[in-house]
Amino acid sequence: MTDKLYPIEVEVNGVARSAMVPARVSLVDWLREELLLTGTHVGCEHGICGACSVMLDGEPVRSCLMFAWQADGHRVTTVEGLARPDGSLSILQDSFCDSHALQCGYCTPGMLIAAQGLLYTNPRPTDLQIREAIAGNLCRCTGYQQIVDAVRSAAARLAKEKGQR
């Protein structure tokens, strides 16, 4: 029952990575165990909690609902890749800190991915749109209130920054 290995090439956070993976290894397990990108978390492994959310080609997906080889030839962004090019926190990440939009930090990376995905496609979301966008990410600490506050505030800050440019 030894697993056969398959070659893959994936761009992860802007870096080309190649590896040999067994077919059954999920994308999240590969990111965490092989690339040691432990920012992405495992919560349920059956596609409900959203803790493992990453961007695949710029769109949020659940990395427990993909096998690593399915990312072959694609672009993956994890929470470690959300920072600005100089390594400082992005506006969204900074807004999470400012609104204290987290407590234990376990759902946070997935929440940031979901929120970032929303802001890419909808720069001025309503509260309801924010709630809908993060509804696939369960949080047990915050009751979501300060997360909604943070995303709203990030949207406003991003709009202001864009206006200044």
Add this chain to the structure above:
Amino acid sequence: MIRPVSDRETDKTSGFRYIGKKRRTKEDPRFVAGRGRFVADVVLPGTKHVALVASPHASARILSINTDAALALPGVRYVLTGEEFCSQTDSLHIGVDAPKVTRYALAKDVVRYAGEWVAAVVADTRAIAEDAAELVEVEYETLAHVIDPEASLASGAHLVHSGHGTNVLFQRKFVWGPVDEAFAKADQRLAFRATWGRSSTVPIETFGVMAKWDSAAGLLDIWASIQMPKYPDQAARALRLPGNAVRVHFDVDVGGSYGLKRGIKHTVLVGYLALKLGVPVRLIEDRLENMRGGDMHGPDRFFDMQLAFDRDGTIRGMKIRAVDDVGAYAGRSPLQLGKPVGAICGPYQIAAIEYEPISVMTNKTPQEAVRGFGQSPTNFAIERAIDRIARHLGMDRIELRRKNLIRKDQFPYLIPSGSSYDSGDYHAVLDKALKAGDYSALVRARDQARSAGRLAGIGLSTCLEPSGGNAAFELLFNPKNETTTWMDSCLVRVDLSGSVTGVMGTSSSGQGHETLISTVIGEVLERDPETIRVVHADSLNALPSNSPVGSRMAIMLGGAAAGAARTIRNTLLAIAAHNFECSPEDLEYRDGNVSIEGAPSKMLTWDQLVEIAHRKIHKMPPGLEPGLQSQFVWGVPTGGGLPTADGRVQMYPCYAFEAHLVYVEIDPETGKPMVKKYVCGHDCGVMITPDIVHGMTYGGIAHGIGAALYEKFAYTEGGQLASGTFMDYLIPSAMEVPDIRIVDHCTPSPLTTFGQKGSGEAGYLGAPAAVANAINDALDPIGASIDTLPISHLALWEAIAAAPNRQD
């Protein structure tokens, strides 16, 4: 956007420099960068992985276990069964006096619930361990089982632990005050049953533990997702190791706990395997293991309530019979019936109370400590009682509450069961919540919705959050236990560079302890908290702690940090006094610099004083230790007492108060409920970091909405867990939780360093009650009511369909 409002009149924080101010937390940046360090992130070379073989039966005898096929699989290192494990380790600690109810991580001879672990497979990868777990052949002979707690109490019931002789773990009838007289003399009486469904905190991170044995050093290192008092000690005991042979690394971030993460059985199992195999071993529960066999379910309880009251609304007496189904093993869970003794009358003046807690076992997954440690279910029962009395008397619910709430001028207030409430202004907080929620507008909205044919209701609850956790309920429920000490501690160190470090001795699961300690030390030493580092020592380096249970850390860790910082400050004053040849009373301390009062030029700066303490013993006062560090161990204020013969004892020292106001609408055709408005008035004394307090309160409310409407560990009659995945155990999402408004009030506690009270369980303690009351208010016009949580869509529809005054 609605922000919490602060009450300026009574806001004691105005005198503080850092406490109570809007400041970013120390912890958040690392988490948003994806740089938290959770147990599954800890990497040790050569680590082996555990998967578990679980019982498919609720109750069965194990006839044989064949591990040959599993062991033959490439990559499998070991298969451990209960036969070996139970002979080489000791039973886990049990909260009540029930020595025959032994408990091990692996079953031996008998399984007592579906999901109980029967064997542990160790392999090179988790996937291979799962492959091998499927190959372990266990032969069972099924036995009778009992799932319903009332059936479990009946004579002739199947005994979950035959050696114990009964399924009852604890039962006692407490009578505090003239109960018979109250019931005899009252104008009216009322009885009903309130049922709290089996739910839990269900953190998004499952439990995980990794252990590594160093045979040369004789030291077992443990990394775990843990929030548990006396964890290192209990692990060492069960593993038959000296306490100093176990080192627990408390610098592991815990991905949510809310009281729950007490994987002692996992730890002993993994510790044993690490010792046995000589390699690092880890067990990260998957969600299926976590839900069925992780032993993390919460209270599963019904209350038979009896109330005696007068026509004017005066509540004379209350009788509570509380039956709690703890599942198949004991642990600490029976004690969750004990904590509510400390607030058994809620925030009300009820002079006569009878309380009969009954802890019963069934063939279900064992129960663990859940946010509030049994107080939220009790608050739910009491608050349903208050609303039912109001309805019975045709009295306004708010008026009834106002009439019975303890008044501001009555504190400290001694309740019949022996606890003294420290402080509060319940009427003011209730009024604030009503004002913030625009109660009269809400009533108009409800009435309009009703006249449009919808079901609409307003719910209120006024509840207490006992805080500052001690162990008094242990003594009450187990006379052999005399633990009256329940300390916490902090070490503050100023290094040669003048930098300040605070050291704590437990792990954190989102409470922001690093922010708490740095804020408190900064406040006392008048140094910027941004510059203060806080570290979590391991258990061999740490000072004693009882972990962040019982809403205690703001009080206990905050108090300890303040105590240690004060000693540092006094040391600096003593050094300055010695060098200026004056009395410390003549000195002024500002920003860490010390000068002679009235002569600011005569000053020794922080740097100079630190330099003296570290390097210049010739400038130190005689008898003072060189270096600059201080530890402070603080006991729970008001703690230390033993219970009286009739079971009166001071439980927790501080009592926070919350007044919830909820508006719900229910689709009368489908039964679908919608929480449309939520306001919570909250008084936890002085808030050290308001964002953290508000965050925990929001989260507690969301969790409470879950317990009220969505979450349940349901069992089939055959004893199978029917909601063992996230597809059927329904944690509310951002679409189910409404926008929540918190209104702050501040009545400082006279017992604590800064007037703070605890808040870690805030929101959850009143939300289920308020939501249940709102639903019942909505059902009232059609003559229906529901006193069983969670109130599912189905339950609502069935109640509506059967309602006497239903309008079609």
Add this chain to the structure above:
Amino acid sequence: MKSATFEYIRAGSTAEACEALKQEGDSIKLIAGGQSLIPMMAMRLVRPAWLLDINEVSALKFITTSDDGHRNAVRIGACTRQSVVERDKALAERVPLLRQALGYVGHVQTRNRGTIGGSIAHADPCAELPLAAQILGASMILRSSSATRTVPAETFFAGPMTTATGADECLEEVRWPVWDERRTGSAFTEISTRHGDFAMVSAGAQIALGDDGRCVRASFGLGGVGQTPLAFPRLAQRLVGTQLEDEAVRSAAEDAAAESDPGSDLFATAAYRRHLARVLTARVIRAACEQARSKA
């Protein structure tokens, strides 16, 4: 929760996929978005020896809203992501019910990965897309290495997680009929405990009105109340010619509920589902009718 071991094949084209299906037969499982399949594999409820991945077959990803010889149909490639369909404005105008149903499917993350064909081929009787296909009478284009055939929804859905797809066939395309009546309205709704969960009961309807306000065409259906998503062509036909008065709608809803065959589970009894079937059917017919009436 790690899948049992398996091997995978990545298909470069539909033909390659069909060839692999022909070779491996029952031991191979097609994976598109995998949003239902992978959890079942993680729980080891499903353990295929081979996974055949069609995610990289670009020929299976398209939306054709123009009339290119397929009169009155929108063609969607089976591997088109649900989120792509959701964002397609032209499609939303031509097959509005599909867009409405998609709003209830999972969450952003699952719609970014999940495909139209994957959900339909999975044929969960509670799922929204199979119901939309059933109501609209969509056609499934099934291709094997030797032939291509078209199967209408009414025969495609054969039972819970069971379809007419042969072991050697691959769902290639779904054709969604476009109603060309100017006054067409549609509506979709469901009751689930939480937002994004599978529905206890879901319902959809599409109604076309004549200039005189009479119903000229109608279709409606229910999910979660039978072995497959259910459409009620006979009951729908009864609405044609009426003004969709309350009585007509009520009796259609009652009869649909009576004809449904719901089961019981943790969250809903059969009685509750049947009740919801009646309530939701009436609601979607009324809502679709309202929308049609608003188009003067």
